[in-house]
Amino acid sequence: MATTAQPVAEICRTARAASRALAASDSATRDRALEAIATALEERMGEILDANRRDLDAGREAGLSDALLDRLLLTEDRVHAIAAGTRQVAALPDPVGELLGGGRLENGLELRKVRVPLGVIAIVYEARPNVTIDAAALCLKSGTACVLRGSSSAVHSNAVLAGIAAEAAEGAGLPIGCVSLVAGGGREELADLATQDGLVDLIIPRGGEGLKAALSGVATVPVIYAASGNCHVYIDAAADLDKALAITLNAKVQRPGVCNAAETLLVHREAAAAFLPRALAALDAEGVELRVDGRARSLIAGALAARLVEASDADWDTEFLALVLAVGVVDSLDEAIEHIGRHGSGHSEAIVTEDLAAALAFERGVDAACVYVNASTRFTDGGEFGMGAEIGNSTQKLHARGPIGLRELCTFKYVVTGDGHTRG
């Protein structure tokens, strides 16, 4: 496996060569490689935990927070879970070779649009070492070579995990270079990796805004950003308020630190008086800090009113990723759509309504990867969508929008078969 000593360009050249053999590999070989990786992870548990201990020791010495140390931590259970995830990816249908369209053209040519591997994907990611294996599994299943660049805090864990993945995959018949790791988590390696035009087909960052900013300044290869989400739940005039309450609570509270959690609640003025006192009390009881506009505040009395915070302009644009919710009252469905258009990040947006026309207007008027009618924004997820595992969610509009699953890691080609056809 490619590690420390090699320059980034050399690693990418090896990956590019591997990608040709990978593209020609059959489904069974790739699945066997994933099974071999899962088995090797479990067999080499001690080695993995030893390496992880070195990262944890270094992290403690460097004063990492408990939260970061927990993200870094591997345990026997966690390694078994990674192995199980790898086996689940192996069990997914092969995205390669699927016929996407085609037919017989007027001139008799047979045209097929076929899904094919992308080539070489670079994944750059932060602390969690499980991404090393998750990303490698998704790429190999898609017939694509991957170049991984983890963070410096997980350097020992990542080196062992990537080494195990590469050895196991190569042992199962995949080409040398199908999985490789760029050692060193510095900005130089990142810039190197992001400018390997012709060798790297796509780079996917999984991390915070800092990583994205660092990348967008230098990348010349295509990038798909696994995106942040400023998601809204809109309670329409015609909402069923029980559904509205359940969806609002779920979207905000069930897992507030993720990109598909809601950050803003908008309520139609006709539903506000009946809904907001009940909803804000329930949210408050779950420990949610409520940042409300004047009209929402005017509907709340008692002790809760004192705990409400006045929403600032910035709150409507903020992805809190925490138990904080901005709350506003709107005059109309159009105003809600307009608000979401101005402040949303195009990730996941929900309407709660029993009115078919309102649902349709929201579906069409909201420009986002995922638009929900009477369902929580929390469903935006490759697994929930039946796509199997995902490498993140995209709020870009080109190529991949929403969950980035196996299919989104592929490209396609047209195959055209004739019998000596020439163009007149």
Added chain:
Amino acid sequence: MATTAQPVAEICRTARAASRALAASDSATRDRALEAIATALEERMGEILDANRRDLDAGREAGLSDALLDRLLLTEDRVHAIAAGTRQVAALPDPVGELLGGGRLENGLELRKVRVPLGVIAIVYEARPNVTIDAAALCLKSGTACVLRGSSSAVHSNAVLAGIAAEAAEGAGLPIGCVSLVAGGGREELADLATQDGLVDLIIPRGGEGLKAALSGVATVPVIYAASGNCHVYIDAAADLDKALAITLNAKVQRPGVCNAAETLLVHREAAAAFLPRALAALDAEGVELRVDGRARSLIAGALAARLVEASDADWDTEFLALVLAVGVVDSLDEAIEHIGRHGSGHSEAIVTEDLAAALAFERGVDAACVYVNASTRFTDGGEFGMGAEIGNSTQKLHARGPIGLRELCTFKYVVTGDGHTRG
């Protein structure tokens, strides 16, 4: 319509606002707008030809070549052809709203993946003023606002054409700003346009390598390059040599100046002795300059041999776009695939063979937008592929690969409908 006086950012903001109304517009309104544009072009013929005359006069004064002046020229016939093209686009099926997938999830949620308009597309292009209308028609049909930036040599023609398109479209009920033109063909406007993140969703350059280079250095919005092609025809050991001859001639000679014309002929050594003397004589008779490797040369005798040029290393990487062909002999199908992988631009690649296994190996082994078996590379074209009009051909692997038609000018969203669904 937005023209000269407005700064680029303002034009793009108006286009962005228009894109929301356009996305909500129905198919019939958009088709009526295209019909209105076609009618207006024919009714305002005199105005168009007058403006074009001013560009031609300025071009002659500036010493433009006859070829460039011809690209710039509009005639009554050409304007009628542009109007007819617009009506053809109107007659195509609406790409917006097409269901791309979905179904009922295990939890009962109904998921639909739906094609939706992209938003705002910027098209930058060189001399030909017909692109002004072609691009506007494709974008409007796709429900997308377009910002056009033509070359300075066609400034008067483009202003009149874009003005007519905008007026006619707006008169037919589409929003103000659905078509706009950035006046000024300078590099500053280009850089301005290519950095309107959040306002412009995609920029498509139609032009030479200079335009692409200028763009790739500055663009921060997504770009799809309408690509050049270094295309190959490979004659397999098991080729039918009559088909091989017809395809080779067609791919090289029928229209040598376009991106899907062949630039290199590769011949399996077992077919070379029978094929090359005949093929090279026929190509020579068509005026093709032949740049051959040593093994090809050794098979040619007589007067033709004296006219052969020795192929340089650079010839294998050159898109001649002229009656010039590089010719080489290979030892195997694998060597041909390897050669194409090293030198091709991923555009259009053809094999001529009667051997099913060879065809399959070529289809799978060649990484290109379009792979042909027993057909000319010249078929790579949206019209030929049954996609209707196209705005160019992409050799990128993400989003659009091959012809960029109406569907490729769109994005998609997931619409998920529940009944109060929350995630557990």
